[in-house]
Amino acid sequence: MTAPVLRPDPAAIRQAAAILKEGGLVAMPTETVYGLAADAANADAVARLYAAKGRPSFNPLIAHCASADIAFGQGDFSAQARHLAAAFWPGPLTFVVEAIEATTVCPLARAGLDTLALRVPAHPGARALLEAFGGPLVAPSANPSGRISPTRAEHVAADMGDKLDLILDGGPCTQGIESTVIDARGGHPVVLRPGSVSPADIAAHWPGVISGKDDQTAPSSPGQLLRHYAPQARLRLDVIAPEPGEAYLGFGPGKATLNLSPDSDLAEAAANLFAMLRELDTGHERIAVAPIPREDLGAAINDRLARAAKQD
Ligand code: AMP
Ligand code: MG
Numbered sequence: 332m333t334a335p336v337l338r339p340d341p342a343a344i345r346q347a348a349a350i351l352k353e354g355g356l357v358a359m360p361t362e363t364v365y366g367l368a369a370d371a372a373n374a375d376a377v378a379r380l381y382a383a384k385g386r387p388s389f390n391p392l393i394a395h396c397a398s399a400d401i402a403f404g405q406g407d408f409s410a411q412a413r414h415l416a417a418a419f420w421p422g423p424l425t426f427v428v429e430a431i432e433a434t435t436v437c438p439l440a441r442a443g444l445d446t447l448a449l450r451v452p453a454h455p456g457a458r459a460l461l462e463a464f465g466g467p468l469v470a471p472s473a474n475p476s477g478r479i480s481p482t483r484a485e486h487v488a489a490d491m492g493d494k495l496d497l498i499l500d501g502g503p504c505t506q507g508i509e510s511t512v513i514d515a516r517g518g519h520p521v522v523l524r525p526g527s528v529s530p531a532d533i534a535a536h537w538p539g540v541i542s543g544k545d546d547q548t549a550p551s552s553p554g555q556l557l558r559h560y561a562p563q564a565r566l567r568l569d570v571i572a573p574e575p576g577e578a579y580l581g582f583g584p585g586k587a588t589l590n591l592s593p594d595s596d597l598a599e600a601a602a603n604l605f606a607m608l609r610e611l612d613t614g615h616e617r618i619a620v621a622p623i624p625r626e627d628l629g630a631a632i633n634d635r636l637a638r639a640a641k642q643d
Pocket of ligand 2: 471472480
């Protein structure tokens with residue numbers, strides 16, 4: 332049976348919170364991608380979530396909270412980390428910090444680590460659900476592990492509808508790329524996963540940000556699997572002239588099968604990326620992607636494309 336799809340009105344939010352309290356799974360809209368929410372404190376619910384996604388259980392989950400104060404009650408935030416959180420929360424920035432003893436996030440959700448990833452999302456649907464639920468919700472992207480992240484409720488229904496209890500339809504995601512993950516434990520923030528907040532954005536509030544890839548001492552983020560976000564089709568990147576038989580995902584002016592942003596707008600391209608990859612993946616065996624600048628949000632877009640293009 333496939334899960335009902337409801338707009339996140341007050342009655343649907345109450346129903347969703349009740350399902351989560353009983354250990355169920357609810358897909359919720361966030362500003363980045365659709366999340367697959369479960370009670371972070373309930374190990375059985377988290378185990379169901381890992382199983383539904385086919386996600387390796389060494390890959391820890393982000394705990395989403397209704398407010399910064401709730402997040403600060405779960406993990407150890409330095410004064411600088413709090414200052415940065417105040418600048419970006421609610422929003423698409425995730426902090427990895429030491430878990431504090433009182434944390435209610437179960438060890439399975441943390442993959443047994445002493446650290447904890449925390450975020451306060453901005454989407455009104457996610458916020459309403461988190462407020463109604465009270466405690467932290469883990470919410471990885473609502474897609475089978477390794478596949479393209481969902482940016483619309485229809486994507487979730489198609490990929491996971493039979494494995495969930497309810498889907499909240501909050502419309503298309505505005506950012507379209509997952510949150511930026513930083514390690515906030517030291518004197519400088521270290522980017523573990525590039526995302527919709529750029530290192531320059533972070534540096535304006537906490538100078539000395541280290542972009543993780545350049546720093547061999549950076550702690551690894553277990554979720555940075557090489558092949559991820561993958562379509563079924565074969566993907567070729569930085570292509571100026573597509574070959575016959577290839578669908579062309581364009582960027583900027585020019586002819587293309589689909590165009591991420593005819594105006595070369597990186598935010599628009601990020602919002603369109605996963606939905607367009609999905610659309611081209613039905614009906615094409617090969618997809619060529621136009622070059623996309625690597626600065627700002629382009630770093631996160633290229634990170635996702637490189638993983639999507641990686642062959643098994
Ligand atoms: P997703 O839930 O699919 O958006 O992925 C969550 C990301 O956060 C993955 O890249 C995880 O590896 C990363 N993450 C979650 N918890 C931790 C942690 N304690 N330490 C480092 N990275 C983490
Ligand atoms: Mg994901």
